[in-house]
Each structure stands twice: as C-alpha cells, then as structure tokens.
Amino acid sequence: MTTDTTTKDTAPGPHAPGETVLDARGVTMRFGGLTAVRNVDLTVNSGEIVGLIGPNGAGKTTFFNCLTGLYTPTEGEVRYKGKILPSQSFKVTAAGVARTFQNIRLFANMTVLENVLVGRHTRTKEGLWSALLRGPGFKKAEKASEERAMELLEFIGLAAKRDHLARNLPYGEQRKLEIARALASEPGLLLLDEPTAGMNPQETRATEELVFAIRDMGIAVLVIEHDMRFIFNLCDRVAVLVQGEKLVEGDSATVQGDERVVAAYLGEPYEDAPGQAEVAEVEAAEAQADAAPRKETDR
Known part of the structure; x- marks a missing residue:
C-alpha cells in the first residue's frame, strides 16, 4: 500500500454534497498464508451512512483496521477525500478519520x-x-x-x-x-465497530438516533453491526463481507433479497462460494487484529 505521511493540524473542512469521502480499492490483508480480506472495494460519500455486515470471521474488523491505519493492507489503497491515507493510526485520525472499537477502550x-x-x-x-x-x-x-x-x-x-x-x-x-x-x-468520517453490541432495544434505538444526528452534522458514517434491524433501518447502503470477500452491496431491499446473503448467514454453500476451511483461521486473525492495538493503547 502506498502511504503519505503528511498530516494537518487543522480539522477537515465540510464535504461537498455527494463527495467521495472514503475510497478503498482492492484492499487485501494477508496474515502469512491466510488471506483475511480479499480485494475489497468500498466507497462512502458525504451525507451517507454505510453498513458493513457479514457472519463471524468474515473479515469486517480486519478491514476496519486496514482503513484506520492499525494495519497496512498487503495490497490495495485507502483514500480519504482523494488522498492516500498514511499507515499509522494517529495520522489517519489527524487526516479526518475517527473510529470506535468493538470492545470499549x-x-x-x-x-x-x-x-x-x-x-x-x-x-x-x-x-x-x-x-x-x-x-x-x-x-x-x-x-x-x-x-x-x-x-x-x-x-x-x-x-x-x-x-x-x-x-x-x-x-x-x-x-x-x-x-x-x-x-x-473533528472527523469527516466516523467508523463505528458494533456500536449496539450488548445494548437493550431502548439503548439501540437511542444509538440509531445518535448516528442520524452525527450524519446531520455533516459527518459520513461507516458501521459494522450484527443487529440486522438496526443496520437496515439506519443505512443508505449495505455491503456484505463473506470470508473476506465482498459478496454484494446495495440498498437494504437489495441486500435482504439476495439469496447468497441468506445462505451465508445460514451457513449454507452457494455458487462460487469461497471454501470453508479457513473460517476458523479468519476468526483467529480478526481476534488478533482487534487485540494488537489494545496492547499499544495500554502502554
């Protein structure tokens, strides 16, 4: 991945309507011989809330870590407002991309x-x-x-x-x-990793309203979530990862109506599905990707 270590002290300015805020192209992440994320493309535009879903071990958190500088993708590039993001997390934050974590930190x-x-x-x-x-x-x-x-x-x-x-x-x-x-x-893009995990329905609804309010502030949002009702109520577009690959992307109706998505969540094979042998390894790699930055934070 090409990197740019230039950062600015000033907060990112407001985005023009329809401007591409995040542009991830061909993002691939390998851990030794294991490919946890494979050639994933994803864009997020200003004024949008985009969801990222998939079964456990799909590579969602690993992909988030690639977007935010905790990992440097083996292949591909990540751009924020047209500029390649640096490969260090604090520089990504300075550039205008902020995130939360699956486990509260x-x-x-x-x-x-x-x-x-x-x-x-x-x-x-x-x-x-x-x-x-x-x-x-x-x-x-x-x-x-x-x-x-x-x-x-x-x-x-x-x-x-x-x-x-x-x-x-x-x-x-x-x-x-x-x-x-x-x-x-003062981010221009906020990444939320399972923001409703462990919440009751009332708290989940309050979080949904909060995310809408953040979007109304002019901040684009990308969300990982397992609560399907939450994600489909919230998002303008949803992308589905299955075993590190993007299976489908579209509005809520398109994604919910895709037979491959249903099959993936039920654990059933579908035509051209990736092999099942690496699922446990992907889950382990995601766990390591989530744990590694915690050690750095705790020092």
Whole structure:
C-alpha cells in the first residue's frame, strides 16, 4: 500500500454534497498464508451512512483496521477525500478519520470530560514548552478544547456526568462516551465497530438516533453491526463481507433479497462460494487484529 505521511493540524473542512469521502480499492490483508480480506472495494460519500455486515470471521474488523491505519493492507489503497491515507493510526485520525472499537477502550480511571479531551489532541497546536510554561496561548487552547468537549457531552447527553469516572458509567453511556471522544477529533468520517453490541432495544434505538444526528452534522458514517434491524433501518447502503470477500452491496431491499446473503448467514454453500476451511483461521486473525492495538493503547 502506498502511504503519505503528511498530516494537518487543522480539522477537515465540510464535504461537498455527494463527495467521495472514503475510497478503498482492492484492499487485501494477508496474515502469512491466510488471506483475511480479499480485494475489497468500498466507497462512502458525504451525507451517507454505510453498513458493513457479514457472519463471524468474515473479515469486517480486519478491514476496519486496514482503513484506520492499525494495519497496512498487503495490497490495495485507502483514500480519504482523494488522498492516500498514511499507515499509522494517529495520522489517519489527524487526516479526518475517527473510529470506535468493538470492545470499549475508554480510559477507565479518567473522568468523562478528560476522555473527550484526549480526543482533542490531534486538533491542538500547543507543543511541549507551551504546556510546561502554561502561557496565554496554552490557556486559550485549553479553554477552547474544554468548551468543545462540553458541547459534545451535551450532544450525547452526558454533560451532567462530566466529572464521573468513565469506569462508573453504565455500559450504554460508555458506548456514547467513546463516540464523543471520536467526535472530538473533528472527523469527516466516523467508523463505528458494533456500536449496539450488548445494548437493550431502548439503548439501540437511542444509538440509531445518535448516528442520524452525527450524519446531520455533516459527518459520513461507516458501521459494522450484527443487529440486522438496526443496520437496515439506519443505512443508505449495505455491503456484505463473506470470508473476506465482498459478496454484494446495495440498498437494504437489495441486500435482504439476495439469496447468497441468506445462505451465508445460514451457513449454507452457494455458487462460487469461497471454501470453508479457513473460517476458523479468519476468526483467529480478526481476534488478533482487534487485540494488537489494545496492547499499544495500554502502554
């Protein structure tokens, strides 16, 4: 994959209607002899919510990791607003792409407000000496960051809990906080990895409304999810991955009516289906792809 290590300190500007925000072409990811993602193309346009679904072991999280710089694809390229994304996750965030994780990765011993402020670091220009000396520039930037963080907490409904430790929040509110932290980086594209996992129907409905509100802010959204009702109610387009390959893509009616999709979810073979022998290996590779960045975060 070709990489570009140039990043900007300023937040990405608003997208023109219909502009291609994400353009992934021929993305392939191999782990040794195992191909976990195979030649996947996917676009996300401004004003869109796009869903990515598939059975366990389909390669969805591995594909997300390729999009966000946690992995460098073996083949293919990922572009954001026409520019090839760098291969390091913090540079991808600075470019304008933010994500949440399947397993919540908040800073448990930090407050709600502090967690959101962490997400602001890619949009602040103050350096080490400014922070040590705490001059007027630093104080101004610090105040602006806190004001923006509070706006986001108001947006997700957690402003009243700004001083609570993240670990003390209910599960559904922790999910919301992780989204607020991602939004703090002022992304043009937000990737959500199973945002409703473990939620009850009421929490799922609230998350659906939140994602619509994020889209209305001008942020394009790409979602991995196993809740089919949620994904088909939410998304303008849905792509289906099966054993690392994109099987079909289209609107909800097109995807739900595709016999190959039904067969894939029932575990039945269909014409030209990939072989079944590597399913367990793909699941293991996805688990490793999800666990590897956690080690880096915890250091």
